[in-house]
Amino acid sequence: MKKNYSPATKCIHSGYEPKNGEPLALPIYQSTTYSYSSPTEIGKLFDLTADGHMYSRISNPTVACVEQKIADMENGVAALCTNSGQAASFLAVTNIASAGDSILVSSKIYGGTTNLFAVTLKRFGIDCIFFDQDIDSESLAAMIKPNTKLIFGETIANPALSVFDIERIAKVAHQAGIPLIIDNTFATGVLCRPIDFGADIVVYSTSKYMDGHAVQLGGCVVDSGNFDWTQNDKFPGLCTPDDSYHGLVYTQSFGKLAYITKMRVQLVRDLGVYPTAQAAFLLDLGMQTLDVRLERHCKNAYTVAKFLEDSGYAEFVNYPALESDKYHGLAQKYLPKGCSGVVSFCIKGGREKAEKFMNSLSLFVNAVHVATVHSCVLHPASSTHRQLSDEMLVKAGIDAGLIRISVGIEDINDILEDLKNALNKAFE
Numbered sequence: 001m002k003k004n005y006s007p008a009t010k011c012i013h014s015g016y017e018p019k020n021g022e023p024l025a026l027p028i029y030q031s032t033t034y035s036y037s038s039p040t041e042i043g044k045l046f047d048l049t050a051d052g053h054m055y056s057r058i059s060n061p062t063v064a065c066v067e068q069k070i071a072d073m074e075n076g077v078a079a080l081c082t083n084s085g086q087a088a089s090f091l092a093v094t095n096i097a098s099a100g101d102s103i104l105v106s107s108k109i110y111g112g113t114t115n116l117f118a119v120t121l122k123r124f125g126i127d128c129i130f131f132d133q134d135i136d137s138e139s140l141a142a143m144i145k146p147n148t149k150l151i152f153g154e155t156i157a158n159p160a161l162s163v164f165d166i167e168r169i170a171k172v173a174h175q176a177g178i179p180l181i182i183d184n185t186f187a188t189g190v191l192c193r194p195i196d197f198g199a200d201i202v203v204y205s206t207s208k209y210m211d212g213h214a215v216q217l218g219g220c221v222v223d224s225g226n227f228d229w230t231q232n233d234k235f236p237g238l239c240t241p242d243d244s245y246h247g248l249v250y251t252q253s254f255g256k257l258a259y260i261t262k263m264r265v266q267l268v269r270d271l272g273v274y275p276t277a278q279a280a281f282l283l284d285l286g287m288q289t290l291d292v293r294l295e296r297h298c299k300n301a302y303t304v305a306k307f308l309e310d311s312g313y314a315e316f317v318n319y320p321a322l323e324s325d326k327y328h329g330l331a332q333k334y335l336p337k338g339c340s341g342v343v344s345f346c347i348k349g350g351r352e353k354a355e356k357f358m359n360s361l362s363l364f365v366n367a368v369h370v371a372t373v374h375s376c377v378l379h380p381a382s383s384t385h386r387q388l389s390d391e392m393l394v395k396a397g398i399d400a401g402l403i404r405i406s407v408g409i410e411d412i413n414d415i416l417e418d419l420k421n422a423l424n425k426a427f428e
């Protein structure tokens, strides 16, 4: 595949290139195992001296095509798919951080990742230190400790909708000799390619826009190949012998592919988090329309955000593409094509009006999901943050009247009419 195609073309053509007479659609290789002609050839696979599929816990030809497509779209050297976004974040971190290490994480990240890092990884001895992603570079640099192995943030945070200053924070990380990992789930490679701004590793929940139809759960880790793991002694797992492969050293044997290769042949081998060929096929099908879908998601969401802002019923509206938004400047730099379909707003009158409004919607689906073709709505105070009292909600930065909307790709007039009707009913 020629590298200079735009993402809109790559999301259709990259990864799988059928030869003369072969199927146009990506074939589903429904096989756990692969056939070889001799034990010598299988031995080479175990020594990592030959390429090839060994067992579908580690790689599969259908999944490999999708991995290639995503790597190509992101301008990375390689990608690895997983069976959830959570698995991708877990692998991305534990590939380079072990017990006794710490990681520096934006406090605005997705709640599921917060649980994974702050609670579960803590049990494994990895300390998660949160930082305010808007603090100045010097203060951030001062938070990096000798045992800090990485910085982690989200391009557009779910659900805070803050925009991460990738280029600035990548510089802080690189000055300290550690990589920047970016969760690009909401933006996707169509709206922002973090590697172009200095991010070293990109992670995904492909369950969101990449799939786009709410049919498969998946994740992905993309390696830029740009980080020099040998520049200091912080990454022994990559630069010293791995006993499970006869003392092989990843940086020596695989160069720019060291990080992603170690992740596959060590962690994915051991943890069992690889996706099925069926799931990869569905993801690929979704990705073929990623560019056109996001164009409509962004356009519809901007119209909805403007409408809510002007309606008189909102205390405030969060959408980084809005001129009034705190992150508008960063959005112009990192997300010039749009800021995805997710908008949040705080309805006047708090919890009571929020519930009335949501009960009055008919096109919007009440769902604990975002980033699908269907318009969805969620009230954090009565769902994801249900355990908290109104007082505790304020402390957590979630207003009782906050509503998260994932604007779908339906006709904008139907979307607006549904919102207008529901607002009128809530306030009649």
Ligand SMILES: *Cc1c(COP(=O)(O)O)cnc(C)c1O
Pocket: 084, 085, 086, 087, 110, 112, 113, 154, 158, 183, 185, 186, 204, 205, 206, 207, 208, 217, 218, 219
């Ligand atoms: C949903 C989500 C995840 C977790 O992904 P799953 O596929 O649900 O495991 C991680 N990061 C972000 C930003 C998400 O929105």
